[in-house]
Structures are given as structure tokens and as C-alpha cells.
Amino acid sequence: RKEVEQDPGPFNVPEGATVAFNCTYSNSASQSFFWYRQDCRKEPKLLMSVYSSGNEDGRFTAQLNRASQYISLLIRDSKLSDSATYLCVVITGGGNKLTFGTGTQLKVEL
Amino acid sequence: DARVTQTPRHKVTEMGQEVTMRCQPILGHNTVFWYRQTMMQGLELLAYFRNRAPLDDSGMPKDRFSAEMPDATLATLKIQPSEPRDSAVYFCASGSGQGSYTGELFFGEGSRLTVL
Numbered sequence: 001r002k003e004v005e006q007d008p009g010p011f012n013v014p015e016g017a018t019v020a021f022n023c024t025y026s027n028s029a030s031q032s033f034f035w036y037r038q039d040c041r042k043e044p045k046l047l048m049s050v051y052s053s054g055n056e057d058g059r060f061t062a063q064l065n066r067a068s069q070y071i072s073l074l075i076r077d078s079k080l081s082d083s084a085t086y087l088c089v090v091i092t093g094g095g096n097k098l099t100f101g102t103g104t105q106l107k108v109e110l
Numbered sequence: 111d112a113r114v115t116q117t118p119r120h121k122v123t124e125m126g127q128e129v130t131m132r133c134q135p136i137l138g139h140n141t142v143f144w145y146r147q148t149m150m151q152g153l154e155l156l157a158y159f160r161n162r163a164p165l166d167d168s169g170m171p172k173d174r175f176s177a178e179m180p181d182a183t184l185a186t187l188k189i190q191p192s193e194p195r196d197s198a199v200y201f202c203a204s205g206s207g208q209g210s211y212t213g214e215l216f217f218g219e220g221s222r223l224t225v226l
Contacts, residue, residue, distance in 0.1 A: 100145070102151070
């Protein structure tokens with residue numbers, strides 16, 4: 001089993017839709033969690049951190065469920081510009097190891 | 111505008127040749143990561159430095175890969191000899207952190223390697 005797993009997608013949604021991705025992790029001692037966004041043939045960039053109590057940034061909401069060992073990303077009112085691959089990142093090993101999921105591809109269509 | 115700089119951006123080489131990729135982290139960042147990205151495996155951590163000291167290179171094939179930080183402004187990843195299965199995009203990323211790393215990673219644009 002991989003340390004961090006994501007549904008690769010693609011998720012094809014119409015503009016304005018709400019879409020959610022999950023990411024599961026295997027190490028219960030994982031400490032910190034992030035969502036990164038990667039556009040086609042570009043480098044990954046931080047989208048948002050994931051806090052224990054959940055957090056929101058505009059149309060984006062991140063949640064953490066430690067009991068079930070997953071994090072989620074919810075995108076409301078999706079835009080064409082949201083089309084990208086979304087990578088979850090888990091920090092383990094006393095803060096010394098950042099592990100990326102393989103990413104979930106989102107395609108927002110007219 | 112501070113950014114991580116990687117060279118070369120693209121490299122095509124023949125099997126058996128030596129490949130060296132270079133990375134200039136953002137000034138002041140004390141943590142440098144090398145990742146490799148392929149369609150099948152996604153982003154794989156190859157090596158990780160803090161304050162120029164290697165902390166983790168368990169993800170790197172030791173027989174052919176080596177990573178160093180000769181100074182705070184330069185990180186290198188070398189493959190010798192290269193093989194077709196090394197074809198991938200190699201990303202360098204830097205960040206700042208003391209003790210446990212919890213900060214944001216800034217990625218370079220990547221070095222796209224093709225080994226024929």
C-alpha cells in the first residue's frame with residue numbers, strides 16, 4: 001500500500017459545479033498536511049495547508065479526518081481555471097519527510 | 111521575485127552518459143529537496159538536505175545517483191551512468207524550517223530528462 005493515495009481521476013465537471021477529492025495516508029503519526037496544485041507541464045505550487053479543525057480559502061475548503069486517516073479538498077463554484085492536478089502532501093518522520101500523492105486530475109468544462 | 115532556478119530545463123542524452131542537474135535554491139532557504147516525477151509514479155522524493163547536510167537519500171538509487179550541496183547556493187543531482195528508465199522530470203524545491211519541517215515548498219520549473 002502506498003503511503004499516500006489519491007484517485008487519479010480525471011474528474012470532468014461542468015463550470016459552477018462542486019467537486020471533492022480525498023487523499024488517504026497510511027502513517028498514523030503523520031503530522032502536517034497540504035494541498036498543492038500542478039498545472040500541465042508546470043511545477044507544483046502550494047494551494048493551502050490543512051488544519052485539524054478544517055479551513056477555508058475562498059471557494060476551497062480543506063478537511064482532515066485523523067481517525068480515518070484522510071484529507072479532503074472541496075472546490076465550490078468551479079472555474080475553468082481550476083483545471084489542474086491536485087496533489088496532497090503528508091509530512092512524517094519527525095518533520096523530515098514530505099510525501100506527495102500521485103495527484104487527482106480535474107477538468108472543468110463549459 | 112525570488113525563485114528556485116534549475117538547469118538544464120531540458121536534456122536529451124544517450125544511455126550510459128553522465129547527467130548533472132543543478133539547482134539554486136531561494137536565498138535564505140535552508141532546506142532543499144530533489145524529486146523525480148513520472149506519469150506512473152508521481153512525485154518521488156530522491157534526496158533532502160537541511161543546512162547543506164544530507165538528511166535522507168533513501169529514495170535514491172545509490173549505485174548511479176548522487177546528490178550534493180557544495181555550498182548554500184547550489185545543489186546538484188548526478189546520474190552516472192544514465193539509463194532510459196531515468197527519463198523523467200526532476201524537480202528541486204527549497205523551503206525554510208527549523209527542526210520539524212512544516213513550511214511551504216517552492217519548486218523550480220524542473221529539468222526534463224530523456225535518456226535514449
